[in-house]
Amino acid sequence: MDRSRTDLTRPDRSRTDFTRPDRSRTDLTRSAHGGPELDREVPVLLVKVGHYPQTPSHLGAVRSFGRLGVPVYAMVEDRLTPTAVSRYLTGAFVRPSTGREPPGQLLAAILAAGRRIGRPSVAVATDDESAVLLAEHRAELARWFLLPPVPAELPRRLASKAGLHAICREADVPTPRACAPGSRAELVDAGRRWGYPLVLKNLEPFTRLRHPAVGHTTVVRSEEELLATLARGGPDGGAPSVLAQEYLPPERSEDWITHLCCGPDGEPLALFTGRKVRSWPPGRGVTARARACPNPELAALAARLCRRIGYRGVADLDWRLDLRDGRYKLVDFNPRTGAQFRLFETVDGVDVVRALHLTLTGRPVPSGAQLSRSFGVGQIDLLSMLATSWGERRAPRDVWPRRSTERAWLCRDDLAPTVAEAARFGCSAVRVLAGSVRNRG
Incomplete structure (x- = not known):
């Protein structure tokens, strides 16, 4: 044992x-x-x-x-x-x-x-x-x-990609076209109807850990690539546990985020908005660089959704502004703290987890404006910047953010985590390189 x-x-x-x-x-x-x-x-x-x-x-x-x-x-x-x-x-x-x-x-x-x-x-x-x-x-x-x-039952529905799509339709919140196919044939048909690229996401919480169909949010660019991805994800013939989602091209869209904490009456006690500048892998992964940007329209949309569904507590919402029709479309609703939540803080020093602690202990939450600053995740921000610049054949952007920066790891008053992260990142890089060498051999 x-x-x-x-x-x-x-x-x-x-x-x-x-x-x-x-x-x-x-x-x-x-x-x-x-x-x-x-x-x-x-x-x-x-x-x-x-x-x-x-x-x-x-x-x-x-x-x-x-x-x-x-x-x-x-x-x-x-x-x-x-x-x-x-x-x-x-x-x-x-x-x-x-x-x-x-x-x-x-x-x-x-x-x-x-x-x-x-x-x-x-x-x-x-x-x-x-x-x-x-x-x-x-x-x-x-x-x-x-x-x-x-x-x-609400966090499970929100964490389910199919459940979230249904909630958005019920609440009249824009979201990309999506379907949870009951068979591989239905998934292939979705690709033929919508065209490629196509986005694939693991469908349900827990299932994504127990029997993942894809390793992470995956963009497939052809039917052949789709079939190869499904073959790696599980036995042939079974219904894939994925959500197929319409691809919004990065050159015609913007990535936005909202982080909030709703009180016991459903009203947001703290609500922040910001832009995702870079992600890893580029265009579809976790946040590598972001900046806080006040956006009243997006804040109102997020608050209306949370009131409508009766949400309470901390949440992290990912949106994509579709420049083709000017609408913010919800792509993910994470019913918990987000990876980049420390990007957001008010002039009173309130972030979403502090707001949660205040309300659960019966204390008022100050309602100050959000600070203007950026957030970076060290090594993966560097990788994303280099990969994006190489793919787009241009010089790197936002190398030195002009706003005050909250760093995920590096912190003058708490240096040990920076060393621990650097060691783990280095070991991971060595394993990836060793695997590449073995595969080529």
Whole structure:
């Protein structure tokens, strides 16, 4: 038996004594870090499902809460992840998971962490699967965790690509044409009707981890490429667990994002808008560079959707402005913190996770304007910039952002995560290069 995965009651003495008072952070004052007064008696647990040790949202939340003196705990893959070595982390629960475990086992891990903390804590989901678990098991988790009163079934519907498409149609929110084919023949027919390129996305939360049809959001440019992609994703003849989505060409569209936190009455307590400048892989992956840009039209559209569906808590929405018809089209609704959420902060020092903590502890959320700044994710921003410049045969743009920059890893008051991320990135690069050499051999 793999005791590192299943024995959740053994003390983790090698990392942190979870019973001692959190005296090391009581000197982190509001004046030093420019944030709101959070309730330091209410800790935070960052919940994750799946293996992704290099996620900026996890570390960003640790720094956001830790700088204001709130005890913050995190579920991590190992003791050397960027999150686990942050000076602002109160304690790490080393609980590796793949997302293929039974829901009961994943739920037991969250409950065990709550018991170890020993007092009611704000639980913050950092992936779709953990958001689904927290919503669907809110009653069971209530003893140890403070959670927003989101309808239990809503995060799963929003995280489902087919469910989100249906919600957009019901709420009259623009979205690209899409279908969830019941067979490979239907998928091929969609490509023939709409034309190529065609976008493929894994259809459901958990399924994307257990039986992924594609490794990530994938653009196929021909029927031959489509069939080859499906052959790699599963047995021939079965219904593919994918959403086929209309391709919006980057030269005729713009990528926009909204991050928000809705209160118990459904009203947004904090709502931010921004532009995605670069992504990795280019044009279809995670954010590599973004900048905060006030956009009242998009903010109103996001707020109207959340009110209409009764959403509560933190969310990250991806939009594409289709320059052909001038409409913002929703392409993803992530019912949890987004990777780049630290791009957004108000003049009062409020970001979406701080707003969540304030409302769940009964404190008002200041309503200041959002700051103008940018966000960069180190190495992948460099890769995206170089790849885009090479593909478009032009000089790199936005090499040195003119606005103040929030960096995903590099931080003067918390350097250890930068070293940990650089080491992991270097190891990943070596593995990729070694694999390429083997394949050519």
